[in-house]
Amino acid sequence: MVYFPSASQLKSSFGSAMPNYWVSSAEEKAHKAVDFVEEEVARVVKPHHAVPMYSAEYFKYCTLGGIFACGPTHATVTPLDLVKCRMQVDSSLYKSNIDAFRTIVRTEGASALFTGFGATLIGYAFQGAGKYGLYEVFKYKYAQLVGEDLAAKYKTGLFLAASASAEFFADILLCPWEAVKVKTQTTIPPFSNSVFTAFPKALAADGLGGLYRGLVPLWARQIPYTMVKFATFENTVVAIYNQLPGEKEDYSALAQTGVSFLGGYIAGIFCAVVSHPADVMVSKVNTDRKAGESMGQAMSRIYGKIGFGGLWNGLGTRIVMVGTLTGLQWLLYDSFKAYVGLPTSGGAKK
Template sequence: MLPTQTALKQAFSGCSAFPSRRDPVAEAPAKRVSKWTARHDLYPVWSAIDDAKNKATKLSDAAVAEFDKASSKAQAKTGQIELYSANFYAACTIGGIMACGLTHTAVTPLDLVKCRRQVDSKMYTGNFQAWGKIFRAEGFRGVFTGWGPTFWGYSIQGGLKYGGYEFFKKFYGDLVGEENFYKYKTAIYLAGSASAEFIADLGLCPLEAVKVRMQTTIPPFAKTTLGGITTVTGKEGFAGLYKGLYPLWGRQIPYTMMKFASFETIVEMIYNYLPGQKSDYGKGAQTAVSFTGGYAAGILCAIVSHPADVMVSKLNASRLPGEAFGAATSRIYKDIGFGGLWNGLPVRIVMIGTLTGLQWMIYDYFKIFMGLPTTGGAPPPQEAK
């Protein structure tokens, strides 16, 4: 019989000297609000956070919808890609190009400081001091010195490495037989990754030589990738681009063996720990597992391959013309000692851990985009009933 607060507000809008209060019972009789429920209008920051969360959710949903739409179009053009077919290996190669080329280029500033500190440990006292000094002397472009050969070299290497790994994993798996694959899976991962990296380094080596020289000479001996290749071949011939091949193999092959074998093992352990099967998880969860497994594998990779990485930098930067590989290695080791082989390790752990995690995330997300399963450990064989 008495008017509600809402009715009074509508009748005397703008005339009341008292703040109006909403009547939850009158406005939503089917949903009674507890008197203990906090009022959002009293907490504007809370409301702003909720608005931001809602907007982020909408953007995320829109991004997922666009991804699914683009994925459907790509799969419609390529058709259903059969596992271990030529199209499958081509897709894995493209995924490897994207994974390695983009990530290595993004961390060029870290790589620049790492290489210079490996050649001269007294050049900088820390990363931020190094970037500040380089920026003041050479500008923003100087911080990204060597990005060109980095992009091209690691794009080639990434395509051959990831595509080659999928091929050799299947090849060695067929040699031992399906029933023995799970039993010898770690050996298969190691052999497959080593074979792929052996070939991939043939494409990486010339551009790695140019990159290291650009980053360790002040000012850089060349401004462009093509200019660097021309300068090296003009002075030392084509062989000058490959004088760091042996130490590159010594760095990259153990690195890749650890990268792939430990990743497969860690991912399998994660899915064994989680409830349900791998297929029960969506795209986001599977790529999160890929990043986690990749980051952990990257830390192990950095430790295993770091001494060879130091030698690669030293040989490319200071190997004398006509000097034999063994003689150059002995001379450098006498200069730096065992401790010198570990210069720049903390920087490289951060760099390689981040790199490897992002590479596996990009690679597996691209496989999802093309309708392929993500990379992971082999499931145990089914027992016959």
């Protein structure tokens, strides 16, 4: 509060030379000016308004946070994804990851490392909206369904059920863009140099059904991935805070998002291992499924060709890629939540 002398104090200081009406007027104006400044300062520096938990606004912000978390992060690691997909389709194409980068730059140019960037950005932005937004919705709804006590007792089961449900729908949004991405990345020279020409070209060639031919293996890859991602993250964050003094609320938003990044990176490592065989199969099916062949026939034929060992091609690259992007996703997601006035994810001590 800014201090300003009263009329009596002014009068005693300046004596009878200062008329009463002038003193009163000056005091009134000064206090009005001070009040105005204080109100403006409070308006400018006030924190973001508190968003009611589990309100429509809460779920809207979680959905927006998922878009910001998934689209840009997946697009950023496009070079790693490009190499991974090509090595999954043809393990003899490059001698190593380093050889792959060098070969691509030498033969196709440095910009070729970002082949599939547009489809990745759009597809995973859609997927992020479904993954994070619907996860929060299902987690809340399932907790309401089973009751508070059971939800608290079997919280890992709640995380698994909510994340599986969310990913089921998120993959429907992702699938056509994933098909375009894989086709673009694994065709040499690339199927198209822009997502705006690649999507209509793929749609004309394969039809909408063709763009969804990889949905079943995508579910097989992404649903276990997301279940591990959310359940591992939630429990890892709790474990981290259990090792720290004080409560989660005692730490700054910056420290809390740092914990989110660490928990996300650890979760990403587990995700990569669990989902990698299905990830290989998604790439293979999108590039090697024959006309008139059922999904089961295609997967059986492809497995007969590559064997169990072939399902693990590119795992090292994918661990680095998935660990990094999963950590960054949780960092961006919780940073966005903190910015709009939501609490960061997880972390209540046992």
